[in-house]
Amino acid sequence: MPHALRARTTALLLVLAFLPLSLAGLVSPQPALATADAEQQPVELSLRPADQPGPYFALTMSPGESRELAVELGNQGTVPIEALTYAADAYTVINGGFGAKERGSSPTGTTEWVSYPTEVVELPTEQGITRAFSVTVPPGTEPGQYLTSLVLENNVAVEGSGDVALDQIVRQAIAVSIEVPGPSTPALAVHAASHSLAAERSVVDVAIANTGNTSLMPAGELLVRDADGTIVSRSDVAMDVVYARTSTQVRTTLAGALEPGEYTATLTVTDDATATAATGTDLRFTVAAPASAASTSTEAGELPPILQDEAGAGATSYFIGVIALLAVVIIVLLVRRRTQASPAVSRQG
Missing domain, CATH: 1.20.5 (Single alpha-helices involved in coiled-coils or other helix-helix interfaces)
Known part of the structure; x- marks a missing residue:
C-alpha cells in the first residue's frame, strides 16, 4: 500500500511539474515565422544638365528670350526602373538651402516658364536618356534671379520591411537658375517668432523673407528674453542660401526646455556680400505649460485599471x-x- 501511494504521488508530481511549462508555452507569445522576401534593389537615379557644365542649369536670359536645353536622366542601378520626371517650384528650406516641391504640386511663377511635361519614363540599367525642354522668359520680366527645378524619382514607392516599414521615394532634383540682367536690389525682412518642443527641447522659429531680387546668405545672432527682459538664450545664426523672393525660417534648437511663460526673440542678420541687414526686435511668443502626464481627477480615478503585463x-x-x-x-x-x-x-x- 505505501509503495503504491508513493508511486501515485511521484507520478502526480511529475505531471504537475511539467504542466506549468506546457501552459507557459501555450500562453507565451511565439516569435513570428520569418519570410524570405526577395531583396529589393536600391534606387540609384541621376539627373544632370546634358548640354552645359556644372551640376545645375545656370542661365542668363533677357525678357522675351527662349532657349532650348536638354537634361540627362540616368539609372545607375542594376535593374531597369520606371521613373517619374517633372518640373517643380523651388523654395528655400528651413535655415536656408535648395528645396523642390513634391509631385502633384501646381507649378507657379518661374516653373511656368519651363516647357517640361510630367512623364513616366522607362530607364534601362546603367544607362541614361536625354530629354529636351525649353525655357522662355516672359516679356517685361523684371531684373533679378529666378529659380525653379527639375525632378526625377522612382514612380512606384519601394516598399519598406520590418516592424516599422516606410515606403520610399528616392528623388533627384536640380536647380534651373535664371538671371535676368539689370540692377540688383537685395532686401531682407524678419517677421514673427514661434515656439515648439522637440525631444524635450525648446525650438524657436523666426520667419525671414528675402524680399529682394538676389540670393543672400544671412548670418547673425538670436537673443531670447523672458518676461522680465533677462536674456535666457543667445545663439549664433549662419544660414545657407535664401533665394530671391522666397520666405523661410531661422530655426534654433536650445539645450533644454524653456519654462512656461511669455518670451521675446530678437534676430539680427546680415548678408556680408551685399551688406544687407535686417532686425526683428521683441518678437513675442508663448511657451505653454506641458500637458499633465497623468490625470488625478475624480473622473479619471473612477476608470477601471489596466491589469496587464507586457507580452502576456x-x-x-x-x-x-x-x-x-x-x-x-x-x-x-x-x-x-x-x-x-x-x-x-x-x-x-
Whole structure:
C-alpha cells in the first residue's frame, strides 16, 4: 500500500511539474515565422544638365528670350526602373538651402516658364536618356534671379520591411537658375517668432523673407528674453542660401526646455556680400505649460485599471501560480492521507 501511494504521488508530481511549462508555452507569445522576401534593389537615379557644365542649369536670359536645353536622366542601378520626371517650384528650406516641391504640386511663377511635361519614363540599367525642354522668359520680366527645378524619382514607392516599414521615394532634383540682367536690389525682412518642443527641447522659429531680387546668405545672432527682459538664450545664426523672393525660417534648437511663460526673440542678420541687414526686435511668443502626464481627477480615478503585463507575461505568471498552488494543496492532502494510512499498515504487520 505505501509503495503504491508513493508511486501515485511521484507520478502526480511529475505531471504537475511539467504542466506549468506546457501552459507557459501555450500562453507565451511565439516569435513570428520569418519570410524570405526577395531583396529589393536600391534606387540609384541621376539627373544632370546634358548640354552645359556644372551640376545645375545656370542661365542668363533677357525678357522675351527662349532657349532650348536638354537634361540627362540616368539609372545607375542594376535593374531597369520606371521613373517619374517633372518640373517643380523651388523654395528655400528651413535655415536656408535648395528645396523642390513634391509631385502633384501646381507649378507657379518661374516653373511656368519651363516647357517640361510630367512623364513616366522607362530607364534601362546603367544607362541614361536625354530629354529636351525649353525655357522662355516672359516679356517685361523684371531684373533679378529666378529659380525653379527639375525632378526625377522612382514612380512606384519601394516598399519598406520590418516592424516599422516606410515606403520610399528616392528623388533627384536640380536647380534651373535664371538671371535676368539689370540692377540688383537685395532686401531682407524678419517677421514673427514661434515656439515648439522637440525631444524635450525648446525650438524657436523666426520667419525671414528675402524680399529682394538676389540670393543672400544671412548670418547673425538670436537673443531670447523672458518676461522680465533677462536674456535666457543667445545663439549664433549662419544660414545657407535664401533665394530671391522666397520666405523661410531661422530655426534654433536650445539645450533644454524653456519654462512656461511669455518670451521675446530678437534676430539680427546680415548678408556680408551685399551688406544687407535686417532686425526683428521683441518678437513675442508663448511657451505653454506641458500637458499633465497623468490625470488625478475624480473622473479619471473612477476608470477601471489596466491589469496587464507586457507580452502576456502576467497571464503566464497567473497560470503558473494557480498550478503551483494546486500542487501544494494536493501534496498536503496526499501526505495527510499517507499519515492516516500508516498506522493501519503497522497493525496488519
